[in-house]
Amino acid sequence: MKITLAKHSGFCFGVKEAIKKAEQTIVENKDNGLKIYSCGPLIHNKNVTDELEAKGLSIIKDPDEAEEGSVVIVRSHGEPERFYQKAEARHITVVDATCPFVKKIQRLVSDAKNQGYHIVVIGDRNHPEVIGINGWCDNMASIVSSLEEAETVNEDRLFIVAQTTITTELFQGIVSFFRTKNKEIVVHNTICHATEERQKSCMETAIDSDLMVIIGGIDSSNSKKLYEIAKKYCVNTYFIQNKxxxxxxxxxxxNKIGIAAGASTPERIIKEVIATMSELFTENKKDSMMHDLMDEIEKSLRLPRSGEIVNGEVIQVSNREIVVNLGCKKDGVIPRDEFTLEGDQELTDLFKEGDEIQAKVLKTDDGDGNILLSKKKLEVNEHWDEINNALENKSPINAKVVKQVNGGVIAVYKEVSGFIPLSQLSDKFIDKADEFMGKILPVRVTKVDQKKNKVVFSHKAFLSEEKQKKVQEIWDSLHVGDVVDGTVMRFTEYGAFVDIGGIDGLLHISEISWGKLKHPQEALKIGEKVQVKILSMNTEKGKISLGLKQNRPEPWTVIDENYQVGQTISGKIVQIKDYGAFVELEPGLDGLVHISEIAYKRVTNIADEISVGQEVSAKILEIDKDRKRISLSIKETLEPPTTSEAEAAPAEAVAEEASAAEAIEEAPAVESIEDAAVAEDQE
Structure with missing residues (x-):
C-alpha cells in the first residue's frame, strides 16, 4: 500500500491570512462587546466556519445586516466596491482579508474600465470572487466560462482577466478564441500561481494512482476543479469533506492511493483522512502497537544530550521558570533568563499548562535532578539558520543598526549581531554613519562564520539589486518604436542624455532636429521635458538610442501643405556665399536667394546688403521637389525702383544684370546648408 499526498495541498496563503486575521480580530474584540461578522462564509469549508462561529464570528450576506459600528471581515474572495461604501456609511470597521491576488485583479479591472476597455472575466459568474471583481467595473463585465458564452461578447476593446481558481486549460482556450477575432485585446493571466501548482500536482498524482481522493468543502470552487482534473486521469476518484x-x-x-486537498481544507482534516486510510492497511495491529510501546519505553529511558533540540509539554508555569515534561525520567526546566521577553512580558502571559514547547538542552542535570533547557539558545540557532539560508538563497533580511565601530557599524538581526562596513551602508559615498543609527535596514548577507560568531551584512548590495530590478522592469516595458516622456539631463558635443523614467538614453545631435545643429543646447535646455521615440535598444550594452525629430514630419514630405510658389515667407539668413544667401524656412528646409534676387540694384557684395542671422522676407520663385530645391527672391518683396531711377542706371549696370542672370543658372542649386558646404568643398 502506498498513500501519496499531492504537493501544495491544503490552505493557500490567502486563506491562511484570512483565518489568522479573523481569529486575531475575535481575540482583540472579545471584551468590548462589538459584534463581529464575515460577509459570507470566510472560506468554503463548513468545519472551519462552524469553529469560527462558535468563537463569535457571525455570517451575514450584506453589510446592511450588520449592527452599526460593528466589525465586518472581508473574506479572501473579496467584495465589490459598493461594499466598502456601505460599510463606511454605517460606521462599520472593515478588516480586509481579501487575497492579495484577488485585490490585484480588482485594481486591474478598475483601471481598465477607466481607460474605456470592456472587461471580460473568465470564470464562474456565481462565484463570490467573480461577483466581487465585477463590482469594481460597475458590474458591466462579461463573465464567460465557455466558448459558447465567449461568442456572445460583441465589444471590440477587451480587457481579459481570470478567476484565480479556474483551470489554465479553460483560460487559454477562451483567450485563443478571442485572439482569432478582429478585436483589440489586453490579456492578464490572473490564475493564482499556487492554484496552477496545486492543479498540476493533483494531475501528476492522479496519473500514478489507482484511487484518488479529493478533500474539500462542498462549495469550494478550487476543490471541485481538482476533482474534475483528477477524474480525467483517474476514473476511480472521490470527493469528500472529511474522514x-x-x-x-x-x-x-x-494499492496506490492519491490525495489532493483544496485551498480551504485544514491540515488536521487531511491528516485525519490519511490516518483513517493508514489504519486499513495495518497488517498486524497488535505487533504495531507493541513496537510503538517498546519505542516509548526506550525513549523514556534515554536522556537527551547537551545541545539536542527537544519537544515537550508544559506542566508548570511561574514567572521564575517553566517545567516541561520531555517524556523521559527527568523533567526539563527553562529559567526566565533563558527566554527572550519584551517589555513587561511575564512567562505566565505567554505559556500555560498543556502547551507544546521546543527548547535546546544546556545540561542534562541542573543540580536539582532536572534537565536545564533554553528557549533563547534555540532561537539563536534558528536565527543563524535564517541567516545561512539568506546567504545561500541571496534573500534580504532586516537588521537594526545599533552601534558605530571602526570602519562601520554593528547591526542586529534578532539575536545575532553582524558587521556592516562603512562602504556597504549606502550606494553613495558616505564618511559618517550617524544618519543610519537606530534604523532598520534591509541587507544582504555576504559572509557567515558561525563557529567564530561572525556575520557580515551589506545594505549597498540590497540597494544595488533593487535598483537593477527597477532598471530591468523599465527595460522590459520599453520597445523600439515607443514614444515616451523624458527629461533632458546633460549635454555632450555629440548629443544629449535623456532620462526616460529611470534610465538614460542618448539623443544624438543628428536626431534632435531636421536642421543642422552645432550643439544640442541650440535646441534643448537642461531639465526640459520632451517626448522622444526609441530608435534602438542594446540590452547587452545597456544602451538606448532616442530620436526627437521623428515626432515631426520631415519638411520635404509635407512641402505642398506648407509652401507654394508665389508665397511670401519669413526666414533667417543662415549662410552667405558669393553666388547668393541661404534662408532657413524651418529646421531642415533652406531656400537659396541668388545674388541677382537680393535687390533691384546691382549687388557686388551680398554682405553689404544682408547678414547671417538677419530675419528677412522672401518670395518663393520655384519649388523643385525632385531635386529638393527652393529658389527665393528678396527683391520681389521690395518696392520696385521708380522709372527715373531705372533710367539713371549706367549702361554697364544693364550689362552686369545680364551677366547676373546667366550666373543664376551656374550657381549650385542645393536643398540645405550642408549641401552647400559639400558643393563648396568640391569646387
Whole structure:
C-alpha cells in the first residue's frame, strides 16, 4: 500500500491570512462587546466556519445586516466596491482579508474600465470572487466560462482577466478564441500561481494512482476543479469533506492511493483522512502497537544530550521558570533568563499548562535532578539558520543598526549581531554613519562564520539589486518604436542624455532636429521635458538610442501643405556665399536667394546688403521637389525702383544684370546648408 499526498495541498496563503486575521480580530474584540461578522462564509469549508462561529464570528450576506459600528471581515474572495461604501456609511470597521491576488485583479479591472476597455472575466459568474471583481467595473463585465458564452461578447476593446481558481486549460482556450477575432485585446493571466501548482500536482498524482481522493468543502470552487482534473486521469476518484465520507470499501481494494486537498481544507482534516486510510492497511495491529510501546519505553529511558533540540509539554508555569515534561525520567526546566521577553512580558502571559514547547538542552542535570533547557539558545540557532539560508538563497533580511565601530557599524538581526562596513551602508559615498543609527535596514548577507560568531551584512548590495530590478522592469516595458516622456539631463558635443523614467538614453545631435545643429543646447535646455521615440535598444550594452525629430514630419514630405510658389515667407539668413544667401524656412528646409534676387540694384557684395542671422522676407520663385530645391527672391518683396531711377542706371549696370542672370543658372542649386558646404568643398 502506498498513500501519496499531492504537493501544495491544503490552505493557500490567502486563506491562511484570512483565518489568522479573523481569529486575531475575535481575540482583540472579545471584551468590548462589538459584534463581529464575515460577509459570507470566510472560506468554503463548513468545519472551519462552524469553529469560527462558535468563537463569535457571525455570517451575514450584506453589510446592511450588520449592527452599526460593528466589525465586518472581508473574506479572501473579496467584495465589490459598493461594499466598502456601505460599510463606511454605517460606521462599520472593515478588516480586509481579501487575497492579495484577488485585490490585484480588482485594481486591474478598475483601471481598465477607466481607460474605456470592456472587461471580460473568465470564470464562474456565481462565484463570490467573480461577483466581487465585477463590482469594481460597475458590474458591466462579461463573465464567460465557455466558448459558447465567449461568442456572445460583441465589444471590440477587451480587457481579459481570470478567476484565480479556474483551470489554465479553460483560460487559454477562451483567450485563443478571442485572439482569432478582429478585436483589440489586453490579456492578464490572473490564475493564482499556487492554484496552477496545486492543479498540476493533483494531475501528476492522479496519473500514478489507482484511487484518488479529493478533500474539500462542498462549495469550494478550487476543490471541485481538482476533482474534475483528477477524474480525467483517474476514473476511480472521490470527493469528500472529511474522514466520515471516506469510501473505505473502495480504498481497501487499491494499492496506490492519491490525495489532493483544496485551498480551504485544514491540515488536521487531511491528516485525519490519511490516518483513517493508514489504519486499513495495518497488517498486524497488535505487533504495531507493541513496537510503538517498546519505542516509548526506550525513549523514556534515554536522556537527551547537551545541545539536542527537544519537544515537550508544559506542566508548570511561574514567572521564575517553566517545567516541561520531555517524556523521559527527568523533567526539563527553562529559567526566565533563558527566554527572550519584551517589555513587561511575564512567562505566565505567554505559556500555560498543556502547551507544546521546543527548547535546546544546556545540561542534562541542573543540580536539582532536572534537565536545564533554553528557549533563547534555540532561537539563536534558528536565527543563524535564517541567516545561512539568506546567504545561500541571496534573500534580504532586516537588521537594526545599533552601534558605530571602526570602519562601520554593528547591526542586529534578532539575536545575532553582524558587521556592516562603512562602504556597504549606502550606494553613495558616505564618511559618517550617524544618519543610519537606530534604523532598520534591509541587507544582504555576504559572509557567515558561525563557529567564530561572525556575520557580515551589506545594505549597498540590497540597494544595488533593487535598483537593477527597477532598471530591468523599465527595460522590459520599453520597445523600439515607443514614444515616451523624458527629461533632458546633460549635454555632450555629440548629443544629449535623456532620462526616460529611470534610465538614460542618448539623443544624438543628428536626431534632435531636421536642421543642422552645432550643439544640442541650440535646441534643448537642461531639465526640459520632451517626448522622444526609441530608435534602438542594446540590452547587452545597456544602451538606448532616442530620436526627437521623428515626432515631426520631415519638411520635404509635407512641402505642398506648407509652401507654394508665389508665397511670401519669413526666414533667417543662415549662410552667405558669393553666388547668393541661404534662408532657413524651418529646421531642415533652406531656400537659396541668388545674388541677382537680393535687390533691384546691382549687388557686388551680398554682405553689404544682408547678414547671417538677419530675419528677412522672401518670395518663393520655384519649388523643385525632385531635386529638393527652393529658389527665393528678396527683391520681389521690395518696392520696385521708380522709372527715373531705372533710367539713371549706367549702361554697364544693364550689362552686369545680364551677366547676373546667366550666373543664376551656374550657381549650385542645393536643398540645405550642408549641401552647400559639400558643393563648396568640391569646387
Amino acid at each position: 466520515e465520507s471516506l469510501p473505505l470499501k473502495e480504498v481497501e481494494l487499491c
